Amino acid sequence: MGIKDIIDGKKYWRAHVARIKALPRDYRIVYNEIQRYFFKVGPVELLDGSLFEGILDFFEEGVAAGKGVLELVGNDVAAFCDDLIKGSRTFADIYQESLNARK
Known part of the structure; x- marks a missing residue:
């Protein structure tokens, strides 16, 4: 990953955050909860x-x-x-597989 990729990534992220901030409050709250959920589950x-x-x-x-x-x-x-990521592997799945492999 080069410096250009990092700069482009930051530009993309800032634009993405600006779009989130433009949403009504209830939408922002739910979006943040969805984001938090996916960061925990990890598709x-x-x-x-x-x-x-x-x-x-x-x-x-x-x-x-x-x-x-x-x-x-x-x-x-x-x-x-859960419906959005149905059928997708998650970090939790990978962790469970690694535990099962140790047995």
């Missing part, structure tokens, strides 16, 4: 950031349509997250 195949970009696009469309955030994700945010 391995989705490390490129496309997952968060897609969620942000989805939320911006919901705002434009005048919908509340819970209309989009439902009352159980964790279940919404």
